[in-house]
Amino acid sequence: MSPQIPTCQLGTQLLHGDHGPGSEVVPSISVTSTFRAVPHGDPEGLGAMNPEKHVYSRYSQNVTSRVEQILSKVNQGHAITYASGLAAAFSALVHFKPKRIAISGGYMGCHGAIATYIKGRFTDTPIISLDDEFQEGDLCWFESPLNPTGESRNIQYYADKIHAVGGKLLIDSTFGPPPLQYPFKWGADCIFHSGTKYFGGHSDLLCGIIIVKTEAEREQLWHDRVYMGNMMGSLESWLLLRSLRTMHLRIPRQSANGTEIAQWLNRAIVPEGQEYDGIPGGVITKVWHSSLQKPDANGFDPAVQMEGGFNACFSILLSKIEYAEKLAHSLEYFVPATSLGGVESSAEQRLNSDPKENPLLVRLSIGIEEVTDLKDDLRRALVEISKGN
Template identity: 60%
Template sequence: MAPKTAPKLTGTELVHADDELVHGREVAASISVTTTFRAPLPPDNTPINTDSMDFRSPERHVYSRYTQDVSTRAERVLSKINGGLALTYASGLAASYAALVYFHPKRIAITGGYHGCHNTIEVYKHSRGGDLPLIGLDDDYQPGDLCWLETPLNPTGEARDIKYYAEKAHAAGAKIIVDSTFAPPPLQYPFKWGADMVMHSGTKYFGGHSDLLCGVLIVPTEADWKTLWTHRTFLGSMMGSLESWLLLRSLRTLHLRVPRQSENAKGLARWLSQAAGGKAFDGIPAGVIDTVWHSSLQKKDGRGFEPSVQLEGGWNPTFAILLKDPEYARLLPHSLEYFVPATSLGGVESLIEQRSTVDPGADPRLVRISCGVEDLEDMKKDLRRAFREIVKPRARL
């Protein structure tokens, strides 16, 4: 079972968690491009019995749709640092779909969050002839329901209370999956608070370099993992060899990247919040920023939820700001030097986007910021200059 205490994320674990799977003389893992592997001479005419094989620690590989060296090693590291048993997928949305197949919910409780997951749910509904009611997170649950809790929330970076929703779901005979993409280890450990399954878009912080697509599901027991592995085999949604190699490479530095990104986001969000309401502050012109959202700016709610307790390892590195004018939101991403105007998040470089350009349901004034590992003072300087630049054309009207 998954532990109720969070594992400690260390460089030692990230570098050596897969040591027992390493064979040969090489230091860095090789990229295997083969899809199939030489079979041994069978002792008789019986077919290969995959039921008797340990696919978490395979003694040999049969076919890359089942296992291959590097993806198996990456899953071992992900399991160790997340406090459960991890399985990788071709993308975050592939992992989302696999979770729906696994739980086969009667209804889904979901409110807000990543529009891609909502669209994946719509595709899954289509496979059931549209027979999958959706309810809100705060509606009453029933046996067979699935609570789909994203925290921190995309795009605002606000935290939700995992323990509260887990207890609510379990009391009703429902299950809860936590999308923890915005808060990878060491920031948040959803199993500690009652999650039945944890999901990550590994494209983001586990990948960390804007160069791979990946999804991850983590479950508490080996029986859960085996079921997911079987489903993945026949859904055909495993990672490719190159992406698996890039993922393993990136995981080695997770403990260095994420805390730095977290500190940058906390510093930037708190700095920008001083100009919220349209105030001038520290070189930010008046009349630009309406609202800043970030978990570090949340107050304890009426139920006593304190985000810092759940986000025990630091604040999420991605958050959002609401500008006073949609034109400011359109111009800002393209007026900066150190922030790349692009979607996605979690890379070592800071990214920024007018969210409505990729999510039509977003407020056109909303800008999402993914903090990288640059120097915080350089980021502030860049934003000061850009804010002044985008205000000038409006001032002349």
């Protein structure tokens, strides 16, 4: 990777963290799969910005290298990209080769990737709970904030627990991207993101990201990626680079909107026959969100861990299945969709994607729209479904 630019704020890193040779302000989309060899060139492919280092796009190409430089800086580690979040999840399992995997709840896609990884193993890889006793060789697969509810978990607690036996902690921080949360500060060994969500931010690309603490670890991941063949395409890399330019503007706005709406909906949990701000009582029975959590017995306060603001994706529990089935399709400004993290808000009865989920649960991903319009939309839809319309 190119030399580090001087220390600067997040927004400046996102805009200028990929300085390299050439005069293009916005890089061209590279469509070449192979590059003209130069004397004494080498196929390092480790994210070098020097175009003469590029040999074959399975190793590296210019836009992906620029993206990985920025991701490394803003995540305070050494980043590598993949064709999708699940491709990154599978690659992390290959990298760590865990004897056992400790995981509880979270994104069903990662559970599927773990099951697929185990299927290809010649030896059993037991799955245990985060609350079980850990052993040497375990991988603690930890998600915070948690999908789909948006609750925060204590990273430091589980990092200390797994490190005490010589294991590793991988955190899925998809719901807590920079500047909201920096998991290395709390003891994580590896950070995983579905870059499809907040890093992409525009619902138009698939991407997975792994960040590790050392360049040597990243090099191992890169060698695996070369032969697994799960690198990002050129167009997706270009779209991601474009998206990173506004990440410091998008995510704080989504965080502020999401926190305000979650707290507003929580105040609407009132008995049937009453109402709060036009929302009929007895429709919403629970709201999960990091901002609504109280410090636990260990003194964990999500506000400290989420130093840049709370998550923009969270869930609500409705009182009737027909309410949960209708809500997403009764909204105007919320897209009924399964993905999240885009600039547009979305809503989903989570059961439609995860058959293990509570059928009363609706996940809301809050975008950058005007928060008053989102509130008006939710209020109108909740009134409508409560009347059976």
